Amino acid sequence: MYRVGLGTDSHPFDDNKPLYLGGVRIDFPKGLAGHSDGDVILHAITDAILGAIGEKDIGEIFSDKDDRWKGERSSTFLREALRKMEEKGYEVCNIDCVIIADEPKISPYKDRIKESIGNIMGIDSSLISLKGKRPEGIVVEGVMCQCVVLLRTCGNES
Numbered sequence: 001m002y003r004v005g006l007g008t009d010s011h012p013f014d015d016n017k018p019l020y021l022g023g024v025r026i027d028f029p030k031g032l033a034g035h036s037d038g039d040v041i042l043h044a045i046t047d048a049i050l051g052a053i054g055e056k057d058i059g060e061i062f063s064d065k066d067d068r069w070k071g072e073r074s075s076t077f078l079r080e081a082l083r084k085m086e087e088k089g090y091e092v093c094n095i096d097c098v099i100i101a102d103e104p105k106i107s108p109y110k111d112r113i114k115e116s117i118g119n120i121m122g123i124d125s126s127l128i129s130l131k132g133k134r135p136e137g138i139v140v141e142g143v144m145c146q147c148v149v150l151l152r153t154c155g156n157e158s
Ligand SMILES: [Zn+2]
Pocket: 009, 010, 011, 034, 038, 039, 040, 043
């Protein structure tokens, strides 16, 4: 049995925060605004997994009105989504992510980001695809990420 999930996230730039993408600290003068560390990639993956297993979305589970999650690292959210996924008997087949931003450039960080996501999720980084895309004429004052994830029931090797 297979399930597919889609996650989309975006955060505006914030001059007073460090930038984290996929759990990797990016050398860039601006971070991303948000209740947590604003890591759009981890948020999109979290939401894709939650969607695939038919759970509530990231904003409902980790409300920005809840002080417990203030300043929280986004890997916490992703690990919680994985816990729910495993509880339901699923594992990750693969993940495909698109980062949409004029800046920063993603290519120098691609491998490190994939490795970081793989470490957080406990999967091989070869199962993760990451693409940078420029918004081509559409003004994006921040970073957007779209992610699709395919899950299968554990033990299903086909
Ligand atoms: Zn977010």
